Amino acid sequence: MNHRHRWKLALLVVLCMFSASHAKADGETPPGRDAKQQVDEAYTAKMKKYTTEPFFTSPLVNYLPASKNVPTPEAVLGDVAGAPGILPYAKDVYKYMRMLEKASPRVKVFSIGTTEEGREMIAVAVSSEENLKKLAENRAKLAKLADPRTLQLNDGEADKIVAQAVPVYYITGTIHSPETGAPTALMELAYRLAVDESAYVKEIRDGMVTLITPVVEVDGRDRMVDIYKWHLAHPKDFYPPLVYWGKYVAHDNNRDAMGVTLKLTENVLNTYVQWNAQVLHDLHESVPYLYDNTIGDGPYNAWIDPILADEWQMIGTRNVADMTKFGMPGVFAHGNFDTWSPGYLMFIAAMHNGISRLYETFGNGGADTLERTLDPDEYARTWYKQNPPLPKVMWSQRDNNNYEETGLLVSLHYFNENKRLFLKNFYLKAKRSVQKPAEEGPAAYVLPADETRPTLQLELLKVLEKQHVEISRVTSAVTVALPVRKEKKPGKAEEKKETKKDEKPQPTTQTFATGSFVIRMDQPYSRIADALLDHQYWSPEDPQRTPYDDTGWTFGELYGVQVARVSDAKILQAPMEPVKGLRVPGGVKGEGTIFAIENHAEPALASLRYRLQAADLQAAEEGFESGGNKFAAGTILVKNADRAQLDAASKELGLQAIALTAVPSVKSHPLRAARILLLHTWLSTQTEGWWRLALDKLQIPYDYASTQTIAKTADLREKYDVILFPPVGWGGSLNNVINGTPTSWGNPLPWQQTPETPNLVEKNDATDDMRPGLGWDGVAKLQKFVNDGGVLLTVMDTAQFASGIGLTGGVSVSNSEKMKIVGSVVGARVVDGASPIAYGYSEKVSAYCDNGPIFSLSSISGGRRRRRLGPELGARPTGRGTKDDPDFTVGRAGVEAPEEPESEIWENPPVTDEQRHNNPRVIPPAMRARVVLRYAESKDLLISGLVEGGNEIAQHPAVVDAPFGKGHVVMFSINPVWRGETQGTYSLVLNTIMNYDNLNAGRKDDAK
Ligand SMILES: [Zn+2]
Secondary structure, X not given: OOOOHHHHHHHOOOOOOOXXXXXXXXXXXXXXXXXXXXXXXXXXXXXXXXXXXXXXXXXXXXXXXXXOOOOOOHHHHOOOOOOOOOOOOHHHHHHHHHHHHHHOOOEEEEEEEEOOOXXXXXXXXXXXXXXXXXXXXXXXXXXXXXXXXXXXOOHHHHHHHHHHOOXXXXXXXXXXXXXXXXXXXXXXXXXXXXXOOOHXXXXXHHHOEEEEEOOOOHHHHHHHHHHHHHHHHOOOOOOOOOOOOOOOOOHHHHHOOOOOOOHHHHHHHHHHHHHOOOEEEEEEEOOOOEEEOOOOEOOOOOOOOHHHHHHXXXXXXHHHHHHHHOOOOOEEEOOOOEOOOOOOOOHHHHOOOOEEEEEEEOOOOOOOOEEEEOOHHHHOOEOOEOOOOOOEEEXXXXXXXXXXXXXXXXXXXXXXXXXHHHHHHHHHHHHHHHOOOOOOOOOEEEEOOOOOOHHHHHHHHHHHHHOOOXXXXXXXXXEEEOOOOOOOOOOHHHHOOOOOOOOOOOOOEEEEOOOOEEEEOOOOOHHHHHHHHOOOEOOOOOOOOOOOOOOOOOHHHHHOOOOEEEOOHHHHHOOEEEOOOOOXXXXXXXXXXXXXXXXXXXOHHHHHHHHOOOOEEEEEOOOEEEOOEEEOOOOEEEEOOOHHHHHHXXXXXXXXXXXXXXXXXXXXXXXXOOOEEEEEOOOOOHHHHHXXXXXXXXXXOOEEEEHHHHHOOOOHHHHOOEEEEOOOOOOOOHHHXXXXXXXXXXXXXXXXXXXXXXXXXXXXXXXXXXXOOOHHHHHHHHHHHHHOOOEEEEEOHHHHXXXXXXXXXXXXXXXXXXXXXXXEEEEEEEOOOOOHHHOOOXXXXXXXXXXXXXXXXXXXXXXXXXXXXXXXXXXXXXXXXXXXXXXOOOOOOOOOOOOOOOOOOOOOOOOOHHHHOOOOOEOOHHHOOEEEEEEOOHHHHEEEEOEEOHHHOOOOEEEEEEEEOOEEEEEEOOOOOOOOOOHHHHHHHHHHHHOHHHOOOOOOOOOO
């Protein structure tokens, strides 16, 4: 990789010391036990026994101090932390933390909320008795640093608080359920921090508050323990992979720090902000032996304060140095984790003026001691991994706990030694957030009052509210200046071009109406709002060739609502008031018995459909006028509704129903509360989980079943109207979806609620063997379902699957060759606004795309569109004259060739007379695929993130409605439902559902 020299500079960062209240200077306190304090010999002997190499421990954790009254983790575990075969449930971890709280005045346990499945989450504070007594007082001090407006941005006042305040270091464990070591490591760490009288630990205890959430993904932890117990009971068998973690998603629970759709994110975010913590340190296990990815690699998130980048370097390099001095191999920083996306849990701190940290330690996915062989790139010595891990070792959960605890203790100690610096930085980062309008800008973001999608605007504002961002509303109209666009210096080729005469002069001001929402950038948490609402640009030339996660996320684009980035500071002077209690007014207006609701692709419309089961809802297929109001195609007409009921429901949903005096004479068709099946595989439930979450939040009912179940369902069409088959994600190949996991060998992999595994299923799905896939019976059932008039909605890999089993006629699906669109926001265009799938959308749509796949159309069944590669067709052959002259044949008069039929990339290619001749494969016009949405032209493809080689997918279909038999297969190349971030494209799915039996409405077919 290039540009590594950057890091050499970074390593030279001078550690600036602040020594106001410290007797000992940095690094002077020796790590290790206090000779005067007794050691728990039995516990210590077991720790030693379970540590597989003498160098897999440190002077900080190779002993356990004894206590007369405080119980060790053995009291709950029956053995030491990290002992083989022992993995405690969350409730056992909590039980121990509460025993500590009872036995020691240095421990306090707080309940911080519950999970989707109702399990408790906790935070454990460990500090000196004095510090814990003054928690409220200390919190008030930290709150002033967190909001420098309370100090009038006065550095002198801040310094006084910095000199006295006790910082808070927040540690979170096992967000990723198969990464199992953290809870026992954190139990023992809490014990050590409460009991150990060594100078090293005492300094931490007296100097700061350590806050611990030992289990972040509580639902997933309990499932993981179930699985592990099953494995212990069936030691010779393969054990089931952890296909469900939390109720909705698996590893993506660590990608929710932008959208805050999961309870665990919300609970940790609230705890972090309410405690005004300085650090959020999240523990993971997927890299040997301890990868402190706090520093990570470039590109860094562009909205973080450079002060934070410096803090990452300080803590990360020192962490590695300290552990290396202990002789522990395999401890490193930098590595290949880029620090771009703010979606990770730890990034809550980075975006709220704190310090984000993350460890990858090494784990065995359970508490077995195993021989582990590493890949060459894992044990290779590199510039940032001078003492790499060993190629092959025995590894135990105790080893993991030794590394985690040692890393945390050296971090806590270093942080405490430099706490005045870090507290001052905490204040400075908040102050610089408040000064954003005067410094780098912008001054504010404005969400205009005239938004046509108020309920989506509300959803976006709710995200900001969850992020603790202050929202205001102007009390009168305000006009701001727009930034002057810098004229690009014309290049040589452009120099001769005349300026277009018909070019309209660009507006220079913008006016926002009364009631427009203002997100002021002169507030402490301006940084997160800026990061979510701004645009992202990842250069294709970036030295980082493998982005770790999504590269673009611009929330205004993905929510399909207007967001104006305002740099004119005048906006801040406009009269405005803080918004309390976000809501959108709705309800019924006017007199009449038939009601019209405008359709602007708001998901709330589908909620209304399902809520008013008895009412007759119709979609107008064309625009119409009534009572002086104009309504566009897609407008919803409500008949036979109980007015009071409609009024209540529309008020609650923020929808406006307008009573009409007469039934408008417009062609319409019923909108139905279709019976939905959400289909999943037993390969992975990760990505479809976001779909369940979206439907649940909209209160749209659906059945949930696996490919195994539908293979055994006699008549799918009898039970369902629409089958949603969201992306499978990893492993979702045609082969895997049909064949599942091999069953010719091995043992069944049950996913069942049993006394042995009491947490596995909850309200999710179950099977006595996860291995079988859809099978050929299932393929036949799906085919019959569509043939009988059902709608199968497929996305990315499942669209590829539908094409693979021959359900998509003229649509072929391929993967890109060189293109790189890594979780980006791209431009799309509505091709056929008459399609009910497009109701409510205007021409330009922003969508989430992760490398396609690429759809191509053919009017010949099983055919493939010719790729537009190589020289243009119809170019003249070698011959007389110039390039533009016609060719001629000697001795014969010239004959004009018939014109080649032309079509756009997203269209069905016209069938030539030659192709039509005696060809039973030509698809009749009415059965050809109908393109609803296509990708934009290459130059307009990138909205946010990375688009490289986008011409491969530019203009290709993005959403296609492919008729099959009496039904339809609707195919998405974009992912319309992703991480709670893409609400602007939800309605493409919801429209498909509600119009499932009228998808052909407005269809215009080719003549032949
Ligand atoms: Zn992880």
